[in-house]
Amino acid sequence: MRENKKRLNRTKIARSTAVHVILLLLVFICLAPIALVVINSFKENAEITRNPLSFPAALQFENYTQAWKTGRFALGFINSIKLTGITIIIVLICSTLAGYVLAGKRIKGSGAILLYFLMAMTVPIQLFLFPLYYAYARLGLIGNIPATSVILAATSMPLAVFMMRTFFLNVPKELEEAARIDGAGTAQLIWYVMRPVVSPGLITVGVLVGLQTWNEYLISSTFLQGEKNFTATLGFLSMNGSYGSAMGVLMASAVILIGPVVAFFLIMQKYFVDGMVSGAVKG
Amino acid sequence: MNQKTRRKINWNYFLIAPALIISVSIILVPGIMTIVYSFTDWNGLSPNISFIGLKNFQQLMRDGIFKRAIMNNVIWTVMFITIPVCIGMFSAMLLLNRKKTRNFYQLAFLIPYVLAPSVNAMLWLNIMFSPVSGVIAALRNMGLDISSPLASMKTAIYACAGVDIWHYWSYLTVIYLAALRQTPQDQVEAAMVEGAGSWQLFRFVYLPSIMTTVKMMFIIITIGCFLAFDYIKLLTGGGPAHATEVLGTYAYSLAFGSMKVGKAAAVGLVISFFGLIASSIYTYLTRKENMI
Numbered sequence: 001m002r003e004n005k006k007r008l009n010r011t012k013i014a015r016s017t018a019v020h021v022i023l024l025l026l027v028f029i030c031l032a033p034i035a036l037v038v039i040n041s042f043k044e045n046a047e048i049t050r051n052p053l054s055f056p057a058a059l060q061f062e063n064y065t066q067a068w069k070t071g072r073f074a075l076g077f078i079n080s081i082k083l084t085g086i087t088i089i090i091v092l093i094c095s096t097l098a099g100y101v102l103a104g105k106r107i108k109g110s111g112a113i114l115l116y117f118l119m120a121m122t123v124p125i126q127l128f129l130f131p132l133y134y135a136y137a138r139l140g141l142i143g144n145i146p147a148t149s150v151i152l153a154a155t156s157m158p159l160a161v162f163m164m165r166t167f168f169l170n171v172p173k174e175l176e177e178a179a180r181i182d183g184a185g186t187a188q189l190i191w192y193v194m195r196p197v198v199s200p201g202l203i204t205v206g207v208l209v210g211l212q213t214w215n216e217y218l219i220s221s222t223f224l225q226g227e228k229n230f231t232a233t234l235g236f237l238s239m240n241g242s243y244g245s246a247m248g249v250l251m252a253s254a255v256i257l258i259g260p261v262v263a264f265f266l267i268m269q270k271y272f273v274d275g276m277v278s279g280a281v282k283g
Numbered sequence: 284m285n286q287k288t289r290r291k292i293n294w295n296y297f298l299i300a301p302a303l304i305i306s307v308s309i310i311l312v313p314g315i316m317t318i319v320y321s322f323t324d325w326n327g328l329s330p331n332i333s334f335i336g337l338k339n340f341q342q343l344m345r346d347g348i349f350k351r352a353i354m355n356n357v358i359w360t361v362m363f364i365t366i367p368v369c370i371g372m373f374s375a376m377l378l379l380n381r382k383k384t385r386n387f388y389q390l391a392f393l394i395p396y397v398l399a400p401s402v403n404a405m406l407w408l409n410i411m412f413s414p415v416s417g418v419i420a421a422l423r424n425m426g427l428d429i430s431s432p433l434a435s436m437k438t439a440i441y442a443c444a445g446v447d448i449w450h451y452w453s454y455l456t457v458i459y460l461a462a463l464r465q466t467p468q469d470q471v472e473a474a475m476v477e478g479a480g481s482w483q484l485f486r487f488v489y490l491p492s493i494m495t496t497v498k499m500m501f502i503i504i505t506i507g508c509f510l511a512f513d514y515i516k517l518l519t520g521g522g523p524a525h526a527t528e529v530l531g532t533y534a535y536s537l538a539f540g541s542m543k544v545g546k547a548a549a550v551g552l553v554i555s556f557f558g559l560i561a562s563s564i565y566t567y568l569t570r571k572e573n574m575i
Contacts, residue, residue, distance in 0.1 A: 019377050020384075026374055027391045030453065034394065036410045036418070052410065053421045090305070098302035106295040113299065118569065120310055122562035124510045126534045126551035128313035130544050131320060134327050135313070154309035157302055186294045215399035217513045222539075233401045237517075240405055247416045250409060257402050265397045269390060272397070276454065277461040 041251035063252035076232035086149035099164025167201030339549035371455025392453035404517035
């Protein structure tokens, strides 16, 4: 009996170890390329081409100062923050208001509008990109950061509306009725009653839209032409073309881009994971 | 009288207006314009636009690159509805009972997912695939005769998909894990009392319980595959010799490379058509699940 229990215990430990080995292998696959970039960002060019897998001989930050200058990251990060910030503000305001209206079916055609947003969620960018580009070009809006934010906001809007609507659906009806009886108007209702209840939702949507906008490639590379309008990622991409030989500098710039995103993700992980899941799994 | 009309104003119309106006002017109106342009020979600049009927579509039917692009989208879809789905499901099952370490693994897996495609692509181009400074170079130094998989017409599309899958699969882990955790615990316990093994537990208890999510993800993945653009554009730009061209990159290079906006619009319409089929199924399923 005792022997049996011992054996059971042993298989359990063996099993658990095997699981962790597999999981760690997956972690390795995810992080190895990133780790290699970090390692090589401290090396000189010749050192990298000799052996990209070796550790740096000395810890030197010259690549980083060089990268910061050639990638124009000071400007790039400001542009990225502008682009992302404006997009988040537009999306949050519009999707909160729309989510509030659609959650209560407060207007005629709520169903049709929801259906429209559902379809808009899956529309390929190439369906509206070309006429939009030439219209923007005619209006002189190419390279205009706020104007590009509007496009990015439009692409994130459907999902944001759906998420905000779900948050409003979870607000108890009694809360709203009580406020109405106390004589609150729609504006007061939204600001004093709804906003505190749905503010976790606002953070979730903000985090999700923020990361998506920060990372976006197709729209921002098409509409933000001209070096002074480049976001951090676009500056980094232009480096790859013109700075092909200085690998160490390129690796350092990659780390400069990876660092803030990973830090932001780790701080906001809960909201991020919640946002990802609420889009796909119903709780 | 005056008061009556004032009371009739439904402020909710004003509240929904900003979201609708932005969406309609950025997506719906240009979308309709794309449909119109697909029947023209517009080059993006010239004020003379003439309607040429179905000529763009007829040309596409005879276009080898277009056929290859569709084929590549199909390859892409087949790879994406198998490889990341399996890894995602497997890792989610492994994480399900690891209460203490679950969060750590999930976060580590998600890091490639939260990085920008441009960063990920540069990372793989320069540190993995590069024959000068990448892992490929290190393997060559060790005497292996290999070259970058991106350089070969046969393997390039798989290499691109591989990088995208590397970045994407953990998203599915998170989604599946969240769904798995909603499996009623009494069902799991009942199955365990009856002596079900891990596979049987998965097959007969967990999988049926998350089937809605699995189906939904299949559709979302399929839609995403027809929209594939970022990784291909960044890794190969559609090359070598159009070997990795997908509909998304082909439409883009037609519009901005060879200035055939009419033809690009036609390709955009084809992408939308595939997307529409998938999204109709998606809408149907969502409505069936009583979301609207």
